Amino acid sequence: MSELTLERGLAAFRAEIDAPTAAFFSSCVHCGICAQSCPFYLETGDPKYTPILKLEPLRLIWENEFTLLGKLKGLLGLQRKVTDAMLAEWEELLYDSCSMCGRCSMVCPVGNDLAYMIRKSREGMVQSGHAPEGLISASVRAIKTGSPMGLQWKTLAVQIKHVEDSTGLKVPVDQVGADYLVMLSSMEVINFPEYLEAITKIFDHAGVTWTLSTQCFEATNAGIQIGNKDIAAQLVERVVAAAETLKAPNVISPECGHAFTAIRWEGPNLIGRAYPFRVFHIIEVLEELRVAGRIKTEGKEMDRLSLHDPCNLARKSGVIQQQRNLMDLVADNFVDLKEHGKYQWCCGAGGGVSSNERAEPLKMAAFKRKKAQIEEVAPERMVTMCATCRTQLEEGLEEFNMDIPVVGLTEMIADHLVEKETGS
Amino acid sequence: MSGSMEFLLWTKGPMFDIAMVIFAIGLLARLAEIFLLGRARNYAEPRAGEWPAGLRTMLTRTVADRGTFERAPFNVVVGWIWHLGFLAALLLFVPHIELAKGLFGISWPALPNPVVDFLTAITLLSLVATLVHRLNHPVKRRISTIEDYLVWTVVFMVVLTGYLAYHRMVNPYPLALGMHILSAEILLILLPFTKLTHILTAFIARWYNGAAFGRKGVQS
Amino acid sequence: MAARKTPEKTLGESLRDHGLSRRGFLKFCAATTSMMALPPSLAPAIAAALETAKRPSVIWLSFQECTGCTESLTRSHAPTLEDLILDFISLDYHHTLQAAAGEAAEEARLQAMEANKGEYLVIVDGSIPGPDANPGFSTVAGHSNYQTLMETVEHAAAVIAVGTCAAFGGIPQAKPNPTGAMSVMDLVKDKPVVNVSGCPPIPMVITGVLAHYLVFGRLPELDSYGRPLAFYGQSIHDRCYRRPFYDRGLFAESFDDEGAKLGWCLYRLGCKGPSTYNACATMKWNDGTSWPIESGHPCLGCSEPSFWDAGGFYEPLSVPLTLRPETLLQAGAVGAVVGGGLAALARKKVKDAAGTRQPVTVEELEQKL
CATH class of the missing domain: 4.10.480.10 (Cytochrome-c3 hydrogenase, C-terminal domain)
Structure with a gap:
């Protein structure tokens, strides 16, 4: 029976070396500025969490096998090798203390895209058997049950029933030819069923044809978080197959940051071909509807609101202005956090950190950066658009006894829709 | 006869040739090493082109964002000062321009010597400050390698010997000048094989960074 | 000029015989003092020393040279001209200036050497074909320069190498140095050698070194090239x-x-x-x-x-001597080929790693739980 070994891990690291990686490692001057952008370093003060240091295994493979000097060192027996013990030590650095938020990639003076290389490093970690238990479990469940939380359609069916009862609207399922195939995350289904209710109302209001798919409803991707192409590709293929079955021209990613990265940016490369459909985040769709005048709202939230940009949506996908336009539609007293948009700070839970129980203390430590940002502008409520971020914000704010509720932007829009004429 | 003039002529003659040849071979080899690795084809639908964003990042990353400046003012300010001072002394000092003119036939205006002298002094002080920072800042101390200290020493020696030669603090002068030229040659030889390659590859790295973010619709 | 032992007259007497006034003599002493970078207060002491100094016997050897150094010396103004030079010292042998010729001239040299054994000064201008060179490149009276030099310096008190050829090899030694030219200090290891370099050297520097020797009875302080610091101390x-x-x-x-x-x-x-x-x-x-x-x-x-x-006369000091842009281009091309080869191998390695890649399966992952 085959097993994950160091050799497979090293081969995986090797296979990840490309021109950008070589350019990045050639350029690092060890200035340490990346640490100043990392919530895990800043909030723990432990220099081992310096982002560039987390990439040491990949860097060693590059130096040893892809540079002239490294090869000369090899001839003289001066190479430092990547060992099992080293990878075991680095497991914490590459998973527990990194949410792949990409903030370091934004500030590195020589332009190193560190998050890109963290993602690559995780390929080697999985192949060498050094991934955290929490992420392994989630990946296994995702492949076996279709959901990283082991959720099944029947649970969703119950939620659909609730939504239909409370809205009086039909939730379309398996509608061939609908404009939009809506994907969900298990977290939304269990913790934030109001999301499904909100889009049901909004799409009805705007006259959008959409559908869920019984073939595949889950678009989160544990393979992306753990960092394995094989798992990730299988999960993406399921979404693609569902979209193809229903001939959907557009797929809406769940309100989940990494799921959007997975399906929008990594997906086509994982399966090695372009999609026959386009992929949007719900915020992009809502903004398009707003611009087209298809969303009519009334009334505004009057309390002081602020916004948390999910890393995967803002910095890593360029959806930044859209949510602000939507906020203006329904909020009268909106104030941005000081560093936002592409320079926002991670909540601390992304990149698989929240699925990795072991990382809980680090996750809460990293949240302190967000907490400080929130305290700076002192909003009455926080708004966001990612289930993982939302959970982390809620847990974190509670942990620090801050009475600041967290709401989803989509639900807030839904709350302000102009009611249709009744009695028709 | 082994005198300082022979030493100077050796640094200006054969040693200069050796250093420049190693530099040229090493640098081109490094660039080939990088570019020939290539990138995987990207099938995801882009939001914008890679080139404009990549080219912009090549320039914009020179200036730190405000938050980074506030969190690491020393890095940003001292880094800027010594890089600018070094570049000014390298590119705008008359003898250096004459070297380029003699070698490639191109020249450009120079700064007055006292200005270069002042910038060199500032550069020396800044370099000392960066070393102190490297030895004391927990992150920098943790991530520093022998190479970092070696490269620092070589860069510092180049500036220091240049300063000593200009002020004729070492006698006889051919020895001072020869030491300066030799230091520069050591720097040229080390450049393609150490982090010093960043003088070139940083712009490649920035392009890749800007391109990757740019195609996703973010100007990095 | 007949061969003779050092005359009995002192320098002061000799100068006055030649019509130099007391005032002129003191002026010379002051100039010499300042030239040697000595404090002005020493001028009277120098005057007194020079007044009573005995003229040393000097043998002047000319080898591979152009006579420019001698021309320079004869145009010396400050210590009032060749008169002064000729009375300052007892110039017992000098091709260009002596009246004697042929065997008589050589005889004069040998006599001076014999009569002033261990005390005479040798002044050399011109470089010397070294011991390994063809001796025929430069001869005087049938002797190679090397032979003449070594024979003459054997009982000398000191040697003064006048001009860059004698001091450092000069133009004869310039690449490709066809005569195997060497400097005096390359060949004379067991005698004090003073280098008075320059092409030609400044006449006052030649006389200054002699004056120093006369006044103090020893050679002046020298720099690392054996040059008198008083004249060569600053650039x-x-x-x-x-x-x-x-x-x-x-x-x-x-x-x-x-x-x-x-x-x-x-x-x-x-x-x-x-x-x-x-x-x-x-x-x-x-x-x-x-x-x-x-x-x-x-x-x-x-x-x-x-x-x-040391580079073209009209090339700035900082211009490298030998590097040509073509060399750089060639090196760059070599680098590109080397790097390209290595990169091709590396790329193949990536492809192989990707090609033989074993997909991760759920079963493999489960083993880790």
């Missing part, structure tokens, strides 16, 4: 009256531009002043009339070793 650049222009970054760009007319620094026109140690900038030439830089020409660096091979 042309440091004493150049155009130095302020260098410091302000004002340079002549060509020989007829505004900068040249305004007397700006000649660095960019190839001035070797920064690396040249000599007294030209302070003592000047032709009785203090002018010197090369004052007349608008860059310093050639003639008083330094290898000056003929």
